[in-house]
Amino acid sequence: MSVSLELRGLRKEFGGLVAVNDIDLAIPRGAVMGLLGPNGSGKTTVLNLISGALPLTSGEVLLNGQPVQHLAAHHRARLGIARTFQLVRLSRSLNARDNIALSLAFGRDALWGAAARERADAALATVGLPGRGNVDVGSLNYIDQKRLELARAIAAKPDILLLDEWLAGLNPTELRTGIELICALKEQGMTIILVEHIMEAIREICPRCVVMSAGMKIADGPTPDVLTDPQVVAAYLGDFEYA
Ligand SMILES: Nc1ncnc2c1ncn2[C@@H]1O[C@H](COP(=O)(O)OP(=O)(O)OP(=O)(O)O)[C@@H](O)[C@H]1O
Ligand SMILES: [Mg+2]
Incomplete structure (x- = not known):
């Protein structure tokens, strides 16, 4: 399967804070990947670097093998990257x-x-x-x-759809509808990165998951394996302790 989106050494610093710490990631065409992690771990920032909403500090974003990190957001949209925002943005x-x-x-x-x-x-x-x-x-x-x-x-x-907690805040019935909607897009062959805290949705929609913690990628693999990975469990428990 050909690679649709690739991140190489993706890094974003905000002043002294390393929000995204040298992430490598390859997403094949038509794949659906969950991107998880505690609050503030860098998930939205990764989407912003892919879509072009933010400039990166270093690294590369490759779309179908071509570097796009120097292109403005509207140019990347023209190349087939679309997104939703964590906080709805409509006119x-x-x-x-x-x-x-x-x-x-x-x-x-x-x-x-x-x-x-x-x-x-x-x-x-x-x-x-x-x-x-x-x-x-x-x-x-x-x-x-x-x-x-x-x-x-x-x-x-779009070829690639970035969903930033699109299911958050839905009631149980709406959640079912939302999951079915995303599954239908998946059936159409869209490549999707789903940033989500709702594990039910992740399990149902995403065969593969990547987990971030404090800007780093700490796990990447089949969803059932990732969700039982002790390092992942510890990252989330750490989050709850301080919540
Ligand atoms: N524009 C910005 N300027 C300065 N710091 C930022 C900016 N955007 C994000 N950050 C910081 O970068 C870190 C990662 O934030 P990000 O929003 O990517 O996390 P997240 O994983 O999406 O969290 P959440 O689950 O709460 O949405 C946080 O410490 C955040 O405060
Ligand atoms: Mg976020």
Whole structure:
């Protein structure tokens, strides 16, 4: 299987803090990988370095073998990297459809006008919001705002989808729907990195997991093995002790 995304010696320092400490990682095309770790271990920062939201301190991000770490976020989006944010980021002055259509204008296929609106409506239907294109973002409840953010990410038909705690805050019924939605994207062959604290979701969605602790990769392997790894258990227990 060809490698879709590769991180080589990925490092991010914020002043004296090493948030991401020389991470190496290869994700084959179509793989779905969980990225776990206690609060503050560097998961969101890794996604930010992959998507281009933050510049890295050193290392490389390779997309289909090509270095992309020097490219701006919108350029990486055009190459097929899409993401959702840990805290939902939507434009409240635009309706649901236009939130998606706007990002499509700057996205992979540079779609405008009717073509963009059509693509947006299809994405809304995929995430369980059929016919809701005209609604104000402000009138959507929390799960529907999350759905909209996912619709915006997948509307561009990305190769790689980065989900930052997309399932957090959902009630048990919504969680089931959310897990099924991500599994459907997986079936379509999308390469996915899922940052998540909900173990039920990780077990169900991700055959492989990587665990970070204090910026370092401390485990990488099949999910059942990783979740019983004593070093991983210790990292989480340490987190609980200080929580
Ligand atoms: N823009 C920033 N400026 C300074 N420090 C930052 C910045 N972003 C993150 N950090 C720090 O880097 C470390 C890693 O943060 P990050 O948000 O990547 O953790 P995380 O694993 O996503 O945590 P959580 O599970 O709480 O979302 C933390 O110590 C955080 O305070
Ligand atoms: Mg985070």
